Amino acid sequence: MSGICKEFGATKALDKVDLHVEKGEVHALVGENGSGKSTLMRILSGAEFSDSGQITLGGEPYAPKNPIQGRRAGIAMIYQELSLCPDLSTAENIMLGLEVQNLGIIDRKTTRKITQDALHLLGIDDVNVDAPVKSLPIAMRQLIEIARAVALDSRVVVLDEPTSSLTQADTERLFNVVEILKNKGTSVIYISHFLDEIKRICDRMTVLRDGVNVGVKRVDEVDADGIVAMMVGRRIDTIYPRSPRKQGEVLLDISSLHGRTKPEDASFTLHKGEVLGIAGLNGSGRTELLRCIFGLDAVKSGRIRVGHIEGKARPAERWKEGVGMLSEDRKLEGLALRMSIADNMTITKLPAIVSNAKQEEEAAGWITKMKVKCQGPKQAIGELSGGNQQKVAIARLLYHGVDVMLLDEPTRGIDVGSKEQIYALIDELALEGMAVLMVSSYLPELLGTCDRIAVMHKGKLGRAVPVEETNAEAIIREAAGA
Amino acid sequence: MIKQLKNSSIFNLAGLVIAWFIIFGFFAWKGPPTFHSLDNLETMARQGTIVSIATLGMTCIIICGGIDLSVGSVVAFVGVVIAALLVSGKSPWIALLGGVAAGGVCGLFNGILITRVKVVPFIVTLGTMLIVRGGAKWVANDKSINPLPNWLDDIISRPPKVEGKPAGGFVGAVFSGVTHLFPVGVWLLLFLALMVSLMLKRTRFGRHIVAVGSNEQAARLCGVPVERVKVLVYMLGGMFFGLSGLMTFSRLTLADPTVAQGLELDVIAAVVIGGASLNGGQGSVLGSLLGAWIMTTISTGCSMMGWSTFVEQIVTGAIIIISVAIDRMRVRKD
Numbered sequence: 001m002s003g004i005c006k007e008f009g010a011t012k013a014l015d016k017v018d019l020h021v022e023k024g025e026v027h028a029l030v031g032e033n034g035s036g037k038s039t040l041m042r043i044l045s046g047a048e049f050s051d052s053g054q055i056t057l058g059g060e061p062y063a064p065k066n067p068i069q070g071r072r073a074g075i076a077m078i079y080q081e082l083s084l085c086p087d088l089s090t091a092e093n094i095m096l097g098l099e100v101q102n103l104g105i106i107d108r109k110t111t112r113k114i115t116q117d118a119l120h121l122l123g124i125d126d127v128n129v130d131a132p133v134k135s136l137p138i139a140m141r142q143l144i145e146i147a148r149a150v151a152l153d154s155r156v157v158v159l160d161e162p163t164s165s166l167t168q169a170d171t172e173r174l175f176n177v178v179e180i181l182k183n184k185g186t187s188v189i190y191i192s193h194f195l196d197e198i199k200r201i202c203d204r205m206t207v208l209r210d211g212v213n214v215g216v217k218r219v220d221e222v223d224a225d226g227i228v229a230m231m232v233g234r235r236i237d238t239i240y241p242r243s244p245r246k247q248g249e250v251l252l253d254i255s256s257l258h259g260r261t262k263p264e265d266a267s268f269t270l271h272k273g274e275v276l277g278i279a280g281l282n283g284s285g286r287t288e289l290l291r292c293i294f295g296l297d298a299v300k301s302g303r304i305r306v307g308h309i310e311g312k313a314r315p316a317e318r319w320k321e322g323v324g325m326l327s328e329d330r331k332l333e334g335l336a337l338r339m340s341i342a343d344n345m346t347i348t349k350l351p352a353i354v355s356n357a358k359q360e361e362e363a364a365g366w367i368t369k370m371k372v373k374c375q376g377p378k379q380a381i382g383e384l385s386g387g388n389q390q391k392v393a394i395a396r397l398l399y400h401g402v403d404v405m406l407l408d409e410p411t412r413g414i415d416v417g418s419k420e421q422i423y424a425l426i427d428e429l430a431l432e433g434m435a436v437l438m439v440s441s442y443l444p445e446l447l448g449t450c451d452r453i454a455v456m457h458k459g460k461l462g463r464a465v466p467v468e469e470t471n472a473e474a475i476i477r478e479a480a481g482a
Numbered sequence: 483m484i485k486q487l488k489n490s491s492i493f494n495l496a497g498l499v500i501a502w503f504i505i506f507g508f509f510a511w512k513g514p515p516t517f518h519s520l521d522n523l524e525t526m527a528r529q530g531t532i533v534s535i536a537t538l539g540m541t542c543i544i545i546c547g548g549i550d551l552s553v554g555s556v557v558a559f560v561g562v563v564i565a566a567l568l569v570s571g572k573s574p575w576i577a578l579l580g581g582v583a584a585g586g587v588c589g590l591f592n593g594i595l596i597t598r599v600k601v602v603p604f605i606v607t608l609g610t611m612l613i614v615r616g617g618a619k620w621v622a623n624d625k626s627i628n629p630l631p632n633w634l635d636d637i638i639s640r641p642p643k644v645e646g647k648p649a650g651g652f653v654g655a656v657f658s659g660v661t662h663l664f665p666v667g668v669w670l671l672l673f674l675a676l677m678v679s680l681m682l683k684r685t686r687f688g689r690h691i692v693a694v695g696s697n698e699q700a701a702r703l704c705g706v707p708v709e710r711v712k713v714l715v716y717m718l719g720g721m722f723f724g725l726s727g728l729m730t731f732s733r734l735t736l737a738d739p740t741v742a743q744g745l746e747l748d749v750i751a752a753v754v755i756g757g758a759s760l761n762g763g764q765g766s767v768l769g770s771l772l773g774a775w776i777m778t779t780i781s782t783g784c785s786m787m788g789w790s791t792f793v794e795q796i797v798t799g800a801i802i803i804i805s806v807a808i809d810r811m812r813v814r815k816d
Contacts, residue, residue: 067702067703068702068703068705071703071704072705083697083700083703083704084697084700085692085693085696085697085700085701085763086696086697086763087692087695087763087764088689088693088696092689092693096689096693096700096704096706097701097704097705097706098704098705099686099689101685101686104685104686105680105684105685106684106685106686106689
């Protein structure tokens with residue numbers, strides 16, 4: 001791919017980006033969320049078109065009009081949201097669109113044979129190819145998608161954050177599969193936030209920042225800090241402001257909290273004016289912890305104390321106690337996308353008779369304070385960018401006047417500018433006495449903003465350690481259970 | 483192994499069979515002795531045919547992730563078309579084919595609106611439900627049409643009793659036994675059910691139907707012609723509703739444009755009791771037939787007990803909710 005440009009309205013998503021991947025190479029594509037990785041890959045797959053630039057595949061010009069053409073040309077995309085039909089069997093999924101027929105009836109023997117061959121090639125022999133895919137674990141489904149790429153004879157396999165929901169053992173298995181693909185001469189584009197993974201399985205890497213290619217390196221030439229510096233493009237302390245904060249009394253006290261499945265054991269205290277970070281892998285139970293505290297998930301045992309009030313509660317009561325939560329899933333859970341900014345911001349605290357004018361006046365104030373880029377409080381929130389949506393979601397907590405904030409991945413999927421603003425805001429709020437509990441998968445951000453960090457591993461929450469006494473490696477080791 | 487069994491549809495089908503035995507046993511115990519006579523079973527099979535044939539089409543549509551609310555109207559319209567063709571002097575064969583074709587055209591119309599105009603199936607078929615019903619009344623001039631008696635009247639009527647020894651030796655005896663056991667309509671239902679079941683499981687088209695209902699995006703990415711599959715499914719469904727219309731006509735021996743109001747709800751209920759998910763991807767022909775059979779048993783049983791129809795309605799409603807609730811609990815436990 002060379003000189004790829006893409007604009008969405010006024011924002012330049014990609015600016016003359018080059019990406020060269022050799023045959024049989026595992027090439028890492030790294031960059032922060034919003035740096036243009038997914039847009040670039042969508043263009044490669046045919047789901048999106050570039051404004052300018054060319055792509056060549058195996059020396060020939062390649063310009064897919066849609067994802068089906070991309071697939072036929074040999075590009076296989078394996079996204080986080082898997083594209084399998086849960087009700088079809090493994091064999092049927094692999095052969096979907098390529099059915100082998102005999103007099104109009106599907107030839108099940110051949111279908112099974114091709115499937116087993118593809119799986120066998122990847123060293124997977126422990127799956128019942130006739131069982132519906134929905135009965136298989138996620139990790140296996142992902143391998144099945146890769147097997148589909150093999151059955152299709154794909155030349156390029158794109159893996160988008162493949163390990164984010166996998167256990168250690170499954171990750172190892174995936175790495176084996178990547179190795180096999182590589183030896184077979186298939187090119188793999190590997191997108192990941194886990195720098196140690198990249199160092200382990202990739203040959204070269206391309207770093208994107210704000211839609212620009214900022215460098216191509218052999219992975220053995222750079223270290224993790226170097227990669228982060230390239231991704232972020234500036235020194236870490238400048239984007240994470242941290243004023244000297246003073247901690248007050250305990251606002252949230254959790255002891256041996258157990259949820260239905262997760263968390264399995266969590267205890268901590270959160271003080272007034274403190275930012276406490278929760279690190280851990282996806283699926284380790286961080287989100288469930290917040291949901292249990294907020295009353296969204298059932299609590300099996302343990303104690304939750306908010307200020308002086310003890311006991312379980314439903315979300316409505318938590319709001320009254322001054323606890324607010326920011327969901328990790330802005331689109332599905334956090335916001336009502338078709339409603340206006342004003343409606344979204346004021347929904348937690350509405351008078352019995354709603355006055356639009358008053359609602360909008362309130363919202364307008366917060367829009368200015370939070371520097372939300374929009375046409376006005378009446379605009380539907382779905383029309384805003386991710387960063388601006390997130391600012392509105394946070395403004396909701398502030399409008400409500402909470403004392404304790406539960407933030408789940410507050411900077412997921414938003415641009416760098418909005419991120420910096422949110423970091424500055426968290427610092428400012430903590431200085432004013434807000435207690436912030438923050439879950440994040442992005443370590444530099446936790447290390448940069450938090451006072452203490454606790455790590456979650458398989459439902460168990462470790463001790464909260466002052467940030468000066470820990471570092472990225474120690475946290476990663478604890479998160480992985482090593 | 484247990485888990486696999488739990489996930490499989492066998493578990494669900496076994497549950498339906500047990501449920502039917504309980505219901506049937508209740509009526510056989512409490513009801514008049516005529517209830518569990520073979521004669522009555524035969525009557526139930528004939529009465530259930532109209533809904534059952536329609537469930538074949540509805541099962542495909544629901545597995546594909548759609549819904550069709552125009553069934554009752556299509557049934558009435560097809561009856562009117564058949565009767566009009568007969569009255570105009572066409573042969574019963576032409577009338578039959580014309581009727582099924584009319585059903586297919588209604589389905590095709592639904593399918594095209596759903597895929598081209600991209601209006602959701604619920605709304606499209608809510609609209610065509612009214613349009614087709616109006617069309618039926620228009621063609622019939624708001625009256626029922628009563629053509630001369632012909633062999634279409636006998637498709638689901640009670641077969642004549644065997645008299646004397648049939649000719650033709652063993653083959654003749656079997657043929658005579660078969661045709662005297664059930665009328666041709668019931669045999670047609672069983673044959674078509676087998677065909678649709680095989681189609682869903684063993685043909686590319688059938689697997690594409692499941693794929694589209696299961697994950698439309700994934701199916702499209704794999705090169706499944708999603709729009710074509712949908713149009714064909716609605717058309718096929720329309721043809722089955724057409725056959726249902728033929729059976730209705732046969733039963734009444736005349737065409738009434740106001741007949742079969744709300745039939746779609748019975749059909750959808752049977753499919754849902756049979757284990758289909760309205761989100762698509764799941765469902766089976768056998769399940770739907772069992773669902774329809776359970777509903778027929780309840781309605782026959784209630785009427786033979788001399789109960790008012792409200793009992794039947796309450797019981798059927800409860801069965802719908804209970805069957806889906808059991809299914810939900812089973813899924814959640816996994």
